Amino acid sequence: MAGLFSGSPKHEAPEPLEGPVVATVVGGTVLWFVLFLVQLPFYGWFDDHGHAWWVWTCLAGGGLGLIGIWYVRRREAALQRARVLPPQDPAPPLV
Numbered sequence: 001m002a003g004l005f006s007g008s009p010k011h012e013a014p015e016p017l018e019g020p021v022v023a024t025v026v027g028g029t030v031l032w033f034v035l036f037l038v039q040l041p042f043y044g045w046f047d048d049h050g051h052a053w054w055v056w057t058c059l060a061g062g063g064l065g066l067i068g069i070w071y072v073r074r075r076e077a078a079l080q081r082a083r084v085l086p087p088q089d090p091a092p093p094l095v
Contacts, residue, residue, distance in 0.1 A: 025069050043055055
């Protein structure tokens with residue numbers, strides 16, 4: 001097992017996939033919250049059958065999705081700024 005990760009890769013890594021990342025994360029987050037709200041009226045049944053964690057998993061997914069939305073929006077803004085602004089040379093060190 002030690003040799004499994006040693007050595008150089010056999011081929012180049014693929015380019016990262018780009019697409020509607022913000023819309024995808026927002027859609028997934030909305031789906032998690034909808035699943036939470038749909039299951040909430042049946043919480044007693046879930047709890048009686050030992051499946052209350054299903055409800056809380058959906059809430060956690062929605063909460064993590066909010067963090068994801070914040071992250072991908074900042075990423076998209078940074079990529080947009082990088083496309084608009086030309087690269088700048090670093091300032092010379094102060095001596």
